[in-house]
Amino acid sequence: MNLLGQLKKGTTRLAALERGEAYGYGIRREVFHRTRGLFAIDEGVLYPLLHALERKGMVRARIEQVKGRERRYYTLTAKGRRELALARREWRHVRESMDALLR
16 A cells, blocks of 8 residues: 555554554544644544454454443554554655655
8 A cells, every 4th residue: 555545544543552552532642642733633534444444454442341331442453563664664765755855
């Protein structure tokens, strides 16, 4: 998958799960924090994205009852870690190319 395809599919959001298991709100908070507020993920985008990543085998979900409600916790799979590593390599290449261009 190319870089733009990864952005569209959201595999770069996998980084929010790299530190461990998280649920939707925790993922949103992690992305917001790590990007210093630059990216805020809307719930209407996040949950369909997580479900798609789960169908593709990049994340695994488990359900837990919390205060009488079901909460889905997501974890990266080996496939998700590989996709994240690939996305990082491609971003590094883009960043280095842009830095060279702008010097």
